[in-house]
Amino acid sequence: MSQASGNISYFRQKGDPYVLMTSLALLLTLGMVVLMFGIILFQGLGFFWPRDLQEITLKQGEIYLGEIWEEETVHFKNSQGRLISESEIQIKKGNRDLSGRDFIWFKKQDISDQKSPPLATAFERMEYGNFYGYITGLNLGDKFIEDSAGNLFQQSSKALEKAMANREKREDLENQLNQLLAPLAGLQREISLLEIDHSIEPEAQAKKIDQLRMELQNLERKIEPDYQKYSGLLQKVADENEQLFLLVQTAEGAEVHLPLEKVVRLYQPNRMNIFQKTGFYAGKLWEFIAADPRESNTEGGVFPAIFGTVMMVLLMSIAVVPVGVLAALYLNEYAHQGTIIRLIRLSVNNLAGVPSIVFGIFGLGFFIYIMGSSIDQLFFSNKLPEPTFGTGGILWASLTLALLTLPVVVVATEEGILAVPRANKEGALALGATRWQMIRKIVLPNAMPGILTGLILAISRGAGEVAPLMITGVVKLAPSLPIDASFPFLHLDRKFMHLGFHIYDVGFQSPNVEAAKPMVYTTALLLILIVIFLNLLAIYMRNRLRKKYKTAVF
């Protein structure tokens, strides 16, 4: 016994258990990360794969057509106290506009018949989610084709292409009309502002209003022909599209009129081979990355959110790096190292522990209410009371995040600066360099890897932050991107979309959480990938610099 305990204590003294513990801790951490990433990867990547459509008949006589989403086994005790297991399955049966719900659960034992009919067709729509059924008729404007055997798929796909082209044309025309009418709206606004303006004399006021009215009439006359032309074209396209529709029979047997203009995509998954499915997958993936969201963000793409996230991170970096680096330089190179500097350094480090929402509130109070409002008073007073910078926007959100990530950059830069050999700094000074020349030519280049480490950490932290953004400029759906073709091209005052907020919004605020769930995974995956990509970029830059400025070795 004593021999054994002696062995154990010797074993402990050597430290072997602690070595084991360190490796276990690492394993645990790694395991959690792999698990989380694996779930996100699996769920996120699987979302776009077309699932087979199942037609399921229950013993009670109901028939459903849809995709099987989940299977679950529930255990319970029955009245005799026996343990019973029952399998339930969930199918997405779509057709929300008909029955109110997309999803339904039922017991597996209630199924009397299950098959996957090759002609079953899935329709992705602009509104109300997916529709599942069988095409029985197609109206092409000039003719109506009926075929209950279901051979209309090819023709319907062609008709859909035409409808989509028409939809684009229509959007173009609407834009043109809006542009045409914009000056009119501006003039009208000016008139109504004048009418309520009591600071000028009534006579002058009336005269001015008349003058503006004249201008308005002239303008109206001038654009009249164009207006007629565009609205004529618009009407034509709209009429044409109204004539493009499908007749679709649901599994229950109801016949539904489905305008093709409202359809985004139609496919027959049960007849697709692996290549077609892969092609479909790629198409959906591309749509996800490159298109605008639909259906309160639960469908379509997340392009505006990608754009907003990346742009915000870039703006944040542009703001945080110079400030952080200058602050670190002052702390290390200029300031007298004493109690005050130690206190300041401590406070900066502790800033990193302040809850991010506090930064958000500060951003709201300082950037938006104080700075934004002042900017509006000074430069955009003609638009008031409508705020320009006095409301949330990408600039203020980026600056708020810059503040949030400032400590990270300062600390990393300080480490970089401290790593610069003193001998090099003295050498530069001894050659007659001023302090600033020494900093520029010796300290900054050598501290660059540290600075980039700070940037990497700041990007990781900033890109994933949601809370402070919610009150400084992120929105569920931004009408336009912060960069576009209209002057001045860069619109820093605009609200924007963000992947992190998108996850929260789609996952927890959407009316149809069930349908949105895969979107949450996919968006999370995308956000992770973007953060990884931005990080790799910074790491690549850092490694190149490291090579260039490797420190002296004998």
Place this chain on the structure above:
Amino acid sequence: MVVNIQQAVSQKTAGFLTDEKIVIETLNLFFYYSSDSPALKDVNIIIPQKKVTAFIGPSGCGKSTLLRCFNRMNDLIPGTYHEGKVLIEGEDINKTGIRLERLRNKVGMVFQKSNPFPMSIWENVAFGPKVNGITDNTDLDEMVKSALIQADLWREVKERLDQSALDLSGGQQQRLCIARALANKPHIILMDEPASALDPISTGKIEETIDELKNQYTIVIVTHNMQQAARVSDYTAFMMTGEIIEFNDTRTLFTNPDKKLTEEYITGRFG
């Protein structure tokens, strides 16, 4: 401007310097790293022009400190201060209005451990002229070349001026640092144990370089190696615990020292 020699001779030391012009002179110099005890105590020394003057003495006696008083490198250490005066070419270098960059341009320094910048060889040598306002590249090329020639490095590096200075050997790096100081066309070069980290061959090369330079520059060299002091210097000062014990021409100091302490030190009885 050169100080009247009579004035200097009237100070405590240096009757042996009557034929020399004086470039550096300290008057009752005390130096403190912190207020408890001075690292230099009442140092009065005159350094002759275009000669090699060596400081020897046991480690920690204040040789480096004294050397760094001549280009005010000690200013970089917070909390230090001095009493007394340091005159360089007759000018009090601690009076207000002195431009440090000008001073250090005139008084170059080579450090104990070579400290080439992580840049190309060319950039290293051109660093001084550049920060002192020379921008023309042909001028810079000329200055880099002549400095490297003087430091006896040109032959070895002329083919690879654009390569990193960190790829040079230790001895070459130190000679590069000498070239870097020379590129500023200084009047005085301070060397703080420039060869202590080098092998004998590299040390020999550095000593040769010093020999060639002394016709044009005033050189002050700190060394703990007495043979080296005897080989390269014209004058030698022996220091202990912050004081100059004895200052004389090298030959006399090593063969016929005045003070007992000096004799004990050079005969190796302590140190």
